[in-house]
Amino acid sequence: MSSNSEPPLRPHYPGCYRPLAPGFIRVFELEPGNPADPIVGRLVSQAIDGEAYEAVSYVWGDPRQRRDITVNSETLSVTANLHGALTAFRHHLLPGRPQVRRLWADALCINQDDVPERTAQVELMGSIFKGALRVLAWLGWEEGEEARQHTLNAIRFIHSFMEDPETGLQEARILLLHHDVSVTGPPSRLAMLSEDDRRQFEDQAGKWEAVKFFFETRYFHRAWIVQEVGLAREAILYTALKPPDDSENCNSLLLDSIDWQLVGQFVKFLDYRAASLVTHLGLMSWVAHHIWMVWEKAEDGTPECDFLTAMHWVRILGVTDARDRVYSLLGHPCATFDGQLIIHPNYTVTRGVVYTQLAANIILKTKDLYAVTLVDHEVDPCELKREWDPGDESRMPSWVPDWHSINRTTPIDWAQPTAGPEDIGIEIEGGIEGIQGTMMPHLLVRGWVVDEIVAVSHRMETTDFPVTNLTREMAKGNPFWLDRVWDLVFPPDRREGCDALTVLEALSLALPFGTREKDQPASKVGPQQNLAEHQRSFAAYVLDYHNLRQTIASADDGEGLGYAPPGSLYDSLPEEARAELRRRAHGATSEGFLECMTWPSMCRVVYRTASGSVGIGSRITRPGDLVCRVPGARVLMTLRQIAGYNDGPSTIPCVFVAPTIVPARMKMSDEDFSENSVRFRII
Structure with a gap:
């Protein structure tokens, strides 16, 4: 195309998608109807702080399972799960008063094929959910009467349990006391219990089985819901019995619901007071607790969870695009520095580049190495490549947390930081742009070798x-x-x-x-x-x-x-x-x-150092690793020396293994490290 050619035409999109002005959103005005009726409505644009609307939080589901709806007189295809949510919320109106319901749902209100629009709207999503009249969280259809009964039992039990949680916990401990009781296993140990114990055991087993079913709902395992329910003025979780396929004569739906605030208080209590019960019963309630923790506030109203820790807590949740582990939390109050977003959505680079840029920018802005202490390697970092490759989504330096890997550990939080002045000698050498074939950036810090690891235990599991x-x-x-x-x-x-x-x-x-x-x-x-x-x-x-x-x-x-x-x-x-x-x-x-040690020790190892000290660290820790203290880090670091760099005798080239704690060495002051400092080049 020559320089005198016409500018490229705007891509063809369905007519319901007109260009949005900055700070504007679309709202779907949904017409009322019965379950079997077609979904009909219109998209209208408005300022984000304009007329009241409700926001829909849901799981997209299988993109191949789709249903047609009518939008502005045009046919539009949406996922089956969004279709279910619209069906349920359209019906749930005041009796005898047909009216439209003004809803915001991402897949419908954002033109997903328009990348610039999608990028701009992603930045606004925190404000969209924060500004909604309420958030309607759609858990999906209950598939059959048995599933509905489980859901109802779970909702009722959560309500009754939270009226007196300490008593509820004591009653549940019978499930721990009689670990090997089996109703079905031959020979059954159930008959060995007294009649009262057997009755209590069966009652508790049934209630907690319903709770287990409830928290395995796919909704709780999706990253985007974190800010959707966390920012809501009011968030209510809804589900309903799926109408039969032959539902022409179905004129009503009965929605089952529970308030997110109550659910959050329930899962927090379980994690802090009943970790052994949660792990023994295989409850997934801790996943919902991770969502809750992201938004907890201190007594003065400030967030207790910073942005990086929030990302750590939600890394267990599913995303279609790994970069959205960052972008799905941009509505968090700690996602800004000096009034500017901590990072802007960019879908043209790999997740490794996005995560590296995030970690590097925060380290340089704060002169604090907390980002590094969230590293939890799945594989030995010595095996990682050291050059950028845009074709490798997971490639990043050893000192950058891979927030897309499975979350197995609790962040190490020590009551008294061991760091000295937090503005000493922290540098990042090399580019963070991810250019093909260039070296990934090195983290350069000064510190001290505290000890060397000589023996390591097996990885610990909660079942141990x-x-x-x-x-x-x-x-x-x-x-x-x-x-x-x-x-x-x-x-x-x-x-x-x-x-x-x-x-x-x-x-x-x-x-x-x-x-x-x-x-x-x-x-x-x-x-x-x-x-x-x-x-x-x-x-x-x-x-x-x-x-x-x-x-x-x-x-x-x-x-x-x-x-x-x-x-x-x-x-x-x-x-x-x-x-x-x-x-x-x-x-x-x-x-x-x-209860105190279950979550911190999970998937970690205990080790002994050359001086005889006891420590706890990453599952990939091995003999020969160095325990180091670095100003700017709140806990000690485990580093592993590597070959291939020659910066002189006062520099140790290494990879970052993990944060670590050695209780006997945590409270040493700067005076204890006044000499023999070295420079660490962390690859």
């Missing part, structure tokens, strides 16, 4: 943690895990002259990211125990494991101990340490410690 019975213990992937970890951090050949109780306390604090401050909670996750309460519940936990071991030995001549390490933690302690544990455990239960 509860103390139950022999049958359950033998079914674990890591039976008697506490004894095994103890042998690693306090091996027999190193016990001479060592204070076993000090090592044990370090282990107990590492597992829940605990603090040594007596007047502070031992952990921010789970029950808010102070140090004394933490010590008592951990002592009870150690004794629970010892008693299980003793019960096995007396019941079957020790046959079950073939699954255990040669010695137990308790038996390895000197008598004065055992006496202290018994004193602490008197009148205490292990529940507090178990």
Whole structure:
């Protein structure tokens, strides 16, 4: 085309999509009708703060399953799930008062084929949901009467449970107490319970099965809903029994609903007070809790969750486009710096470039390395390529979190930052534009090598943690895990002259990211125990494991101990340490410690350093990794030396493995590191 040619014509779109002025949106005016009637309505444009509307939150669903609707007298194809939402919300009007319903739904109100428009509207979506009169969250059709009954039972149970959650939790603990009861398994252990226990067990099992079904609903597992319900003035979750295919004579729908605020309070309580119950029953309620945490506020009204942590919490949720893990949260109050968006949508570069630009920009603006502490590698970072490749979506430096990988860990949150001045020596060398064949950027920082890792445990799983019975213990992937970890951090050949109780306390604090401050909670996750309460519940936990071991030995001549390490933690302690544990455990239960350590320890490892310190870190940690302290980081770093760079003896080329905690080394001051600093080149 020559320079004198006509400008390219605007692509042909359905006539219902007219160009939008800046700050304008489209609203769908939906005509009333019965379930079998065609969906009919019109799109009208208005200023985003114009006439009132309701926003629809839903899962797009299978793009191949589509239904036709009529918009501005034209036929438009939408996904079956959006069609279901429009059917349900069209019908749910005041009886005897036919009226249009003004709705905003992304796939309908944004021209998805117009990339510039889609990009502009994505930036506005936070304002769209925040400005809506209410958010109508469509969970999808209930497929049959059984599914509807599960949903109704879950909704009723959540309402009743939250009237007195502590009592509800105590009643549910029968499901933990009788781990191996099976109604169907031969021989059934159900008959072994008393009549009252059996009745309570069956009642609780039925209620929590309904809760399990409810939170497996696909709606809760989609990233875009996070800001859709989080920004809402009011968000109500709706579902309804799917009308039969032959529904010409169906004139009514009965919608089942529950308020999102109540759901959020329920899942928060479960995660903080009943982690062992959640993991034992395989509940997906924690996914909904991740959504809730993104929007929690402190007492002064400021957000408790920053933008990067918000992205970490929602990385378990599904997206069609990995870049939307960033863009779907741009309505978050922490998504701006100095009034400008933290990053602008760009669908022309890979997710690796988007994530790198986000992390690099925040690090340079804040002189804070918190972004780096959210790294959770799925594979060994030494195997990663070191040049940009636009054809590789996942390529990025080792120090950048891959928010599209599965979230397996809780962010490490230490009560007292270990960093010195946060503006010291943080540089990023190289380009972040993702240009083919150029080197990915290096993170250059100064710091100190604190210790070297010499031994690493197996990866810990939530199923390892509860103390139950022999049958359950033998079914674990890591039976008697506490004894095994103890042998690693306090091996027999190193016990001479060592204070076993000090090592044990370090282990107990590492597992829940605990603090040594007596007047502070031992952990921010789970029950808010102070140090004394933490010590008592951990002592009870150690004794629970010892008693299980003793019960096995007396019941079957020790046959079950073939699954255990040669010695137990308790038996390895000197008598004065055992006496202290018994004193602490008197009148205490292990529940507090178990609830505090379940989420932090999940999918992590315990390790021992060359100096004998105890730490907790990433599942890819291995002997030889360095534990390092870097000003600007709130916790210690695990770094792994690599070859191929020669910056002199005072620079260590390395890859970033993970954030880490070593309780005995967390509170060292800058004066402790006044000498022997090195420069880390993190690839």
